[in-house]
Amino acid sequence: MPDRESDLDNFKIYSNTSSWGRDYVAAVCEDCDWNFLILPDLQTVHCPHCYKSTLKSIPEGEMELPYSRAPELVVPFQITLESMDDGIEKFSSKIPFAPKDMTSQNMRSRLCRLFLPMWLVDTEVQAQWWAEVGSNYKVVSHQAHYDDHRGGWSSREVEEGRIRWEPRLGRLGRNYHNISTPALEEDMIIKQEMGAFKLGEAVEYQVKEIENSFVRLPNRDTKDAWVEATPAIQTAAAEECRQAAGADHIRQFSWKPQYSNNNWTLMLLPLYTTYYLDAEKVAQPVFIHGQTGQIMGVRRASMKRGQRMSLIILVIAVLIFLLSIILAVASVALPILLVIGVLGFAIALLTAAGAVVPIAMVWQFNRRQKAGRSPYFT
């Protein structure tokens, strides 16, 4: 993640968000360094990303907002609360001795709506292009084969699909609208962990779409984002050249584009964030994809619950042990009881050894989780 200094250098100067429909203030979490737009009355809330610190508003002038114009598109939240409950239950069911606090009721009561930014760029392109375009055609041939049972030689018709390639060149003048490109350094991790967003379901921005929500500010400037936008433009251009040539295929497309009038806007993507308290009362963030319900977060097993279970098993072992002693003493009167008593000792020993299992399970599970992915998108 780039440091804030270099972010500031790259961002243009903005002073207000009135075109967003509400006056937001910029806020920062000093723990995870994520920047947000929030409503002024939300300033005392915890960071909806790491849940470690409360957000601090950034005094005007200290950091310019990276975008003063209202976003162009918003992908709305789509998952139902029921499917969210199912997802949370599935998430916690994979944890042995899940923390007591990890219930869908708790996690739902702490839900935060967070929008992640994505850049959209419009551009005009003038270009010369070269490519090989291919047209499908069919070749009919005859194959002869010999069959004793069918009176010797016979032939049958075989149809084969082929492509005829020919070179083409041309000029192209086009406007491309809303080519999406990442506005966050963490974009790749988010996609890998939670899956992509269905951008086709975006609607026009209206302030009501982002009521009671946090908006994550871009940490990637448009110069960097442009580098990732151009391959998508080239792919779109190649497809258009194929169509213009009336061809079925295109390959080795190359071009010399000249871009002009780039216009940058934002699209917002929906993410729920919430948390649960682990056994040490530390908030562990959990992220829920606003369209698919896909969950990402660190699963922490509760050592306290593991220890309690170990203690219960140990108490059972002691009881079996005591019972075995009683049986051994009673065997003076009834010798057969000695066998049961000895068997009891063995069972007590095995049970006592088993008492270590819950603690070991929790320890190993938490260790594996720690070695795995990061709890945050960083």
Ligand SMILES: [Zn+2]
């Ligand atoms: Zn944070």
